[in-house]
Amino acid sequence: MCSGKKDYTLPRAYRLIQLLDCLGKVLKRLQAQCLAHYATAFNLVSPSQFGARPGSSTTDAILTVVHDIDAARDHKLVTSALTFDIKGFFDFVNHSRLLSVLRQKNLPLPLIRWVASFLSNRRAAVCLDGQMDEMIAVINGIPQGSLVSPILAIFYASELNEIFDNWLGPITQEDHHQKATRTSLYSFVDDGKLIQSSRSLAYNIVKLSFAYSVVVLWLTAVGLSADLVK
Numbered sequence: 001m002c003s004g005k006k007d008y009t010l011p012r013a014y015r016l017i018q019l020l021d022c023l024g025k026v027l028k029r030l031q032a033q034c035l036a037h038y039a040t041a042f043n044l045v046s047p048s049q050f051g052a053r054p055g056s057s058t059t060d061a062i063l064t065v066v067h068d069i070d071a072a073r074d075h076k077l078v079t080s081a082l083t084f085d086i087k088g089f090f091d092f093v094n095h096s097r098l099l100s101v102l103r104q105k106n107l108p109l110p111l112i113r114w115v116a117s118f119l120s121n122r123r124a125a126v127c128l129d130g131q132m133d134e135m136i137a138v139i140n141g142i143p144q145g146s147l148v149s150p151i152l153a154i155f156y157a158s159e160l161n162e163i164f165d166n167w168l169g170p171i172t173q174e175d176h177h178q179k180a181t182r183t184s185l186y187s188f189v190d191d192g193k194l195i196q197s198s199r200s201l202a203y204n205i206v207k208l209s210f211a212y213s214v215v216v217l218w219l220t221a222v223g224l225s226a227d228l229v230k
Helices: 022-041 058-074 095-104 109-119 149-165 173-178 201-221
Strands: 078-085 184-188 191-198
Touching (some): 022 149, 058 078, 058 184, 058 191, 078 201, 095 109, 095 149, 191 201
Antiparallel strands (some): 078 191, 184 191
């Protein structure tokens, strides 16, 4: 729709949200802060991931990208970007994989157990025009509206950023000729931006196309996909 508003005749315009009482919100905030502390203090997520932690706001993300663009321009390079959005990210987080990621990050066992409890025995119902449907079990996803969900989503997606941070792929003669930089991935929870600089716009497109194929492969492997509409 040209107005930018959602078309509420489409099912995808609706999503599950969680509305908590005050005490529940306090508990979730404390746990979110705890998870964010471990993520930052022990470098458990990539600095190229932004959101849900102090010093990783949208402003910080923009400043980081602008810095890279300015640095490339100082070397007379052209910079291109490819942006993507993970489709229904919060709704399709696999609980078993999320807990496995937290264990691999060596988070304290009591904290992992709390997350497991937070994810268990969840139920939801559709309420439309005052009519509520039958409650059903929710076996995947993390609830929209919960203060702890954004940092859990960042842990869940951390592997993708690490792939690009640690990319040691072959450097070709054409890379040297084009003075191509390594393709960078910056993300803000479920939004990603691939950045590539070189002497040539056409070469940037080639590099970004390959980088995006890596993103798609990872998303597919974990049961996610890019939102082509956005």
